[in-house]
Structure formats: structure tokens, C-alpha cells
Amino acid sequence: MSSTHRWPRWGLLALIGLALSWLISCSSPTPSNPASPTGAAGPVEIEFWTMQLQPKFTDYFNRLIAEFEQANPTVKVRWVDVPWAAMESKILTAVSANTAPDVVNLNPNFASQLASQGAWLTLDDRLTPEQKALYLPNIWQASTLNGKSFGLPWYLTTRITIYNTDLCQQAGISQPPATYAELANVARQIREKTGKYAFFVTFAPDDSAEVLESLVQMGVDLVDDQGKAAFNTAKGKAAFQYWVDLYQDGLLPREVLTQGHRRAIELYQAGETAILSSGPEFLSTIATNAPRIAEVSDVAPQISGETGKKNVAVMNLVIPRQTDQPDTALNFALFVTNDTNQLAFAQAANVLPSTQKALRDRYEENQAAAANSALEKARAVSASQMQTAEVLVPAMKDISVLQRLIYDNLQAAMLGEKTVEAAINDAATAWNQRHST
Known part of the structure; x- marks a missing residue:
């Protein structure tokens, strides 16, 4: 079956969930x-x-x-x-x-x-x-x-910042960024001085939740106590605008819209990006696949937003x-x-x-x-990082649906198909409609 005829993963889960709710409530344990x-x-x-x-x-x-x-x-x-x-x-x-x-x-x-x-x-x-x-x-x-x-x-596991000291030095950067605000400045500096990108983060809806987590790190609440959208706020719009600006200013590779975290590792190993946000275990992978890059790699704490929150998986x-x-x-x-x-x-x-x-x-x-x-x-x-790290995206029903709605609308804004305000409004409306059914 071709990929165009496959059901979205979250739709399949929703359908199976309906069946499971009946089966779980009606079944008795089988020894x-x-x-x-x-x-x-x-x-x-x-x-x-x-x-x-x-x-x-x-x-x-x-x-x-x-x-x-x-x-x-x-x-x-x-x-x-x-x-x-x-x-x-x-x-x-x-x-x-x-x-x-x-x-x-x-x-x-x-x-x-x-x-x-x-x-x-x-x-x-x-x-x-x-x-x-x-x-x-x-x-x-x-x-x-x-x-x-x-x-x-x-x-x-938790993300840390792995960075290429050679590329940073070429761009005149002495310290890796600690915040998203610093990351935006570093991204521009590396692009202008080296022609390469600072980093790769995926907006593919069914891949990493790193962008969704970044919203939380920037002070955005994803849902309220009733499970309704809480991200349509000034902070939410600022977070959407942050990623839209980076993309439209040419500071993110074009394929961030379609390719997943694996691509981030490939680009870092090829020396095409200066920063990789990933787990420590990937240093072994880099040492095996790209020993020259491993030699010039150093590490720093995970990049965060104004909240200082760090993720943990x-x-x-x-x-x-x-x-x-x-x-x-x-x-x-x-x-x-x-x-x-x-x-x-x-x-x-x-x-x-x-x-x-x-x-x-x-x-x-x-x-x-x-x-x-x-x-x-x-x-x-x-x-x-573990004493203060937390799961930034809460355990909740249909969280994969929420990620897809936010990523799809964020992509539309990045491509200029929607304004940031329309994108965040549409994502919130779609989530609330789904949540109320």
C-alpha cells in the first residue's frame, strides 16, 4: 500500500482506542x-x-x-x-x-x-x-x-548540546548558546561567516517533539486544566514567530519541514551544522562515523528558553x-x-x-x-540536568494529534501560507473542536 493511502497514525490510534475502551471494560482476565x-x-x-x-x-x-x-x-x-x-x-x-x-x-x-x-x-x-x-x-x-x-x-535520556568547536571559532563564537535567544544570534553568525547552518530541528509532524518542547521551554502552556488549547497567547505567538523567522531568514535548512532527527545527525557528522541537540550516546556514533568531527566536538547543557526547563525522555x-x-x-x-x-x-x-x-x-x-x-x-x-529535568509534553490523550496540528500550522506560517496569528488560531480551534467531540 502506498504511503498516500496509509491512515495517519493518530487517526488509527483513535479508532483502535474506541474499540479498546469497549474491550477493556467488558473483558475479564484470561489466566x-x-x-x-x-x-x-x-x-x-x-x-x-x-x-x-x-x-x-x-x-x-x-x-x-x-x-x-x-x-x-x-x-x-x-x-x-x-x-x-x-x-x-x-x-x-x-x-x-x-x-x-x-x-x-x-x-x-x-x-x-x-x-x-x-x-x-x-x-x-x-x-x-x-x-x-x-x-x-x-x-x-x-x-x-x-x-x-x-x-x-x-x-x-536527556538532550545535551554537542557542538563543533572549529565551526564556532570560524564564526567568532567562543561559547555555545544556552538559550533560544542566543541560538538565533549564533545561527545568523554561523550562516554569515561560514555559509553553513547552526543546527537542524525537525518540523515533521510524526517525528521528534523537540519543537513542541521548545514552546514549553519558552513559557507556553500547551493545554489548560480542561485540556483545551492554552497556546494561543502572546507567548505562544512569540514562539511561533521565533521559528518562522529563523526559517524565512534562511537560517534553517529547507528540509526541516520533511526530514526527521536522523537528518540532524547526518548533517552534523558531515560538518554541515555546528550544533546537534541530542543524547550523549550519539557521541559514540559520531566517533565511529565521523572521527574528524568527533575530535573537534565538545558538549554543553541543553539549550532552553526563558523558563530554564530541560527535557527528559x-x-x-x-x-x-x-x-x-x-x-x-x-x-x-x-x-x-x-x-x-x-x-x-x-x-x-x-x-x-x-x-x-x-x-x-x-x-x-x-x-x-x-x-x-x-x-x-x-x-x-x-x-x-536530571534533578530539575521534566517531561515537557504532558502525558495526555491524543498528544500526537496536538503535535500534528501545531506542526502543520507552524509549517504553513513558515512557508508564508498563513500569518502567525492565523496559524496559531487555526491550530487552537482544530484542537478544541476535536477535544469537545
Whole structure:
């Protein structure tokens, strides 16, 4: 089927959501471990899904599961690793067919789509205040919807600024930009002095939420307490105008409208942009693909707006409400995300943990090694942002629709098809019409 005949992803989710709301409310759990033919019950089995962590972390998870099973000899854990691109469709299908796993690794934005349909076990009454207090409070909030907790935080990543010191020096820039206001000045300076671009950020509606997050960093509220559009304000218009001006002044590559974050990495590796906003792990990719660029790369904290807010991307663990082993599933999820195991996985995967003690330990490790390489310095910068970093785009129903509406209208303004005022009005009106139906 050609791409022109594919349904938009958010439309498909909405349609499936209607079916799920009926199925979830009407279905009852199907035992995943029925008695054996002889009538003797076997060990309890729970199924655990992760996203694209094999084969790199196969040994880690095999050891983790063996340790849990040793401490819980009546429990068997069946681990299933799902490709990243397939997870959303597979979990939607599994939930609707009443065959969902007992513990599943998702991210809060997608998990919230199903949380709004009651798909996940709520955790507030199942956890003690002491258990909740182990996790970073700002990160815990990422897996809450309408005041109810639907997931346990797991591993984290956050953007930092990776910059090409050679290009910056050629343009007379001694320090990388810390704010979007500074970034606009740097973009002009680099373009005029070197003929290259300062950076690439995507406005492709189904790709990165970085532009949506930038609005929040500039002080824009996306929605109000009733879920209606709150971005049609003076600050919202100023944020729209910021991106429109950069594009129309020729300070952003033309393909920002159609290509995703992968293009940002390609351009930086080719020496065509001076700044890359990405995770520390991409320094290893740059070192492999473009060693000359890696040699002149340095790192700095994430660029933000007047709020000073920094983004964090969260991976969490959720427990389908259909499970017939809720206590065992929760015990396993708590085991995977405890201090010891979070720190071990953070070390193995070059990510950050979401428990307070593990993060402190990780930060101290990174600080001690920061002088050794740009990668270690990047990890230290990344960890230092975690105490105040937050999920900038709230977990809410139809968040992908909101991103599409804002990006589509912002693109129209960038191309001169609409004024900034008309673009932001149209986006707000379309969202409110959808929200009211």
C-alpha cells in the first residue's frame, strides 16, 4: 500500500482506542498459567516485554531474570523483546485481544493513550509512600494521568548540546548558546561567516517533539486544566514567530519541514551544522562515523528558553489490567527498577536511572571520569540536568494529534501560507473542536 493511502497514525490510534475502551471494560482476565492437564498447578509465569534491547543486553536481562527467579522460586519470567517500530501496534493488538503481557516497557506518551482507556493497573493503592519516594519526583509525574499513577519510571535520556568547536571559532563564537535567544544570534553568525547552518530541528509532524518542547521551554502552556488549547497567547505567538523567522531568514535548512532527527545527525557528522541537540550516546556514533568531527566536538547543557526547563525522555514499565498475576508483575517491575538494577543497566546502556540513589551514584561516576573524554563529560552534563529535568509534553490523550496540528500550522506560517496569528488560531480551534467531540 502506498504511503498516500496509509491512515495517519493518530487517526488509527483513535479508532483502535474506541474499540479498546469497549474491550477493556467488558473483558475479564484470561489466566496466563492454567493448571496442567493432571490438575497440578505449575509455577506462576509472567511475560515481560521490552523494546529493542536484544541482542545487546541479552546477557544483562538473562542475569536479571535468573536472579529474580532464584529469589522467587515459584515464578518464571518469559522475556519477549519487541522491535521499537512494532511495539505500539503489537501492544494495541495484544490488549484488544486480551493477550497482553504482564509487564511491558513503553514510554509515558504512548502509554497514556491506553491509560486513558483504563488499560493499565493503577499503582497508587499498591505502593507505599516509601516505595514511590525512591524515584525522582519530577520523573514519577510523567507516568500519571488525571492524578493516577499508571507506570513505574525506568531509564532516562536527556538532550545535551554537542557542538563543533572549529565551526564556532570560524564564526567568532567562543561559547555555545544556552538559550533560544542566543541560538538565533549564533545561527545568523554561523550562516554569515561560514555559509553553513547552526543546527537542524525537525518540523515533521510524526517525528521528534523537540519543537513542541521548545514552546514549553519558552513559557507556553500547551493545554489548560480542561485540556483545551492554552497556546494561543502572546507567548505562544512569540514562539511561533521565533521559528518562522529563523526559517524565512534562511537560517534553517529547507528540509526541516520533511526530514526527521536522523537528518540532524547526518548533517552534523558531515560538518554541515555546528550544533546537534541530542543524547550523549550519539557521541559514540559520531566517533565511529565521523572521527574528524568527533575530535573537534565538545558538549554543553541543553539549550532552553526563558523558563530554564530541560527535557527528559522517560521509559517506563506498565502492568496491563488484564494480568491475572498483578502482585507478581508489580514485584518484578519493582525489582527491575530498584536502585541496584537501575544503576547496573545505566552503566551497561549509557543511560540514566530514575531512582534518586542510583542517579547520585551515576552522577558521581560520571563526574570522576568527565576529564577523560567528551563522552564522559557529556554523561556528567546529562546527569547534572536530571534533578530539575521534566517531561515537557504532558502525558495526555491524543498528544500526537496536538503535535500534528501545531506542526502543520507552524509549517504553513513558515512557508508564508498563513500569518502567525492565523496559524496559531487555526491550530487552537482544530484542537478544541476535536477535544469537545
